Amino acid sequence: EIVMTQSPATLSVSPGERATLSCRASQSLSNLAWYQQKPGQAPRLLIYGASTRATGIPARFSGSGSGTEFTLTISSLQSEDFAVYYCQQYHNWPLYTFGQGTKLEIK
Amino acid sequence: EVQLLESGGGLVQPEGSLRLSCAASGFTFSNYGMGWVRQAPGKGLEWVSAILSSGDSTYHADSVKGRFTVSRDNSKNTLYLQMNSLRAEDTAVYYCAKDPLLGLDNWGQGTLVTVSS
Numbered sequence: 067e068i069v070m071t072q073s074p075a076t077l078s079v080s081p082g083e084r085a086t087l088s089c090r091a092s093q094s095l096s097n098l099a100w101y102q103q104k105p106g107q108a109p110r111l112l113i114y115g116a117s118t119r120a121t122g123i124p125a126r127f128s129g130s131g132s133g134t135e136f137t138l139t140i141s142s143l144q145s146e147d148f149a150v151y152y153c154q155q156y157h158n159w160p161l162y163t164f165g166q167g168t169k170l171e172i173k
Numbered sequence: 174e175v176q177l178l179e180s181g182g183g184l185v186q187p188e189g190s191l192r193l194s195c196a197a198s199g200f201t202f203s204n205y206g207m208g209w210v211r212q213a214p215g216k217g218l219e220w221v222s223a224i225l226s227s228g229d230s231t232y233h234a235d236s237v238k239g240r241f242t243v244s245r246d247n248s249k250n251t252l253y254l255q256m257n258s259l260r261a262e263d264t265a266v267y268y269c270a271k272d273p274l275l276g277l278d279n280w281g282q283g284t285l286v287t288v289s290s
Contacts, residue, residue: 109277111277
């Protein structure tokens with residue numbers, strides 16, 4: 067099983083600032099996605115293929131990385147961006163695994 | 174617009190059974206793999222099951238293998254999850270999701286399953 071580890075568990079950032087979230091895989095992979103989840107809502111796909119934005123996702127969201135280290139960057143935080151973010155590997159389809167999540171909160 | 178609508182959740186006793194359904198619309202259901210993901214209260218996401226577009230191949234997490242069965246009816250645009258021998262640790266919101274092999278790109282709103290006596 068591929069284990070996904072996200073850091074930090076909680077990130078406090080002020081609106082308008084940049085947020086950088088990390089995800090590490092236990093083995094090298096090529097297929098990684100990022101999701102956003104707000105309270106009481108289903109997750110929403112943000113990024114797939116490590117760096118491709120899903121349909122309708124604003125350009126302030128960007129993904130990068132390869133191998134075992136991946137990053138989600140939100141360039142200028144808006145109020146609606148404060149949520150929990152999960153990375154997920156789909157390299158080992160369909161045995162998907164998710165990271166434990168990073169909660170992005172308002173500083 | 175893609176829509177996925179889960180139903181069938183509720184309160185069930187330990188060792189009981191439940192069948193979840195996910196009605197799909199807004200896309201050609203028979204062309205896509207589908208999956209189930211669950212989220213225990215206050216916890217993260219856990220992949221549960223997946224099924225190929227044709228329904229010929231199914232996959233389940235070790236935590237539910239032998240107890241849960243995913244299936245689909247492409248004539249009814251519906252995905253199912255048959256859950257048997259339910260345990261307290263199966264308590265969660267269950268989401269169905271569309272799987273184009275590029276991440277899970279559309280999710281239902283979820284249905285809550287509570288296993289308790």
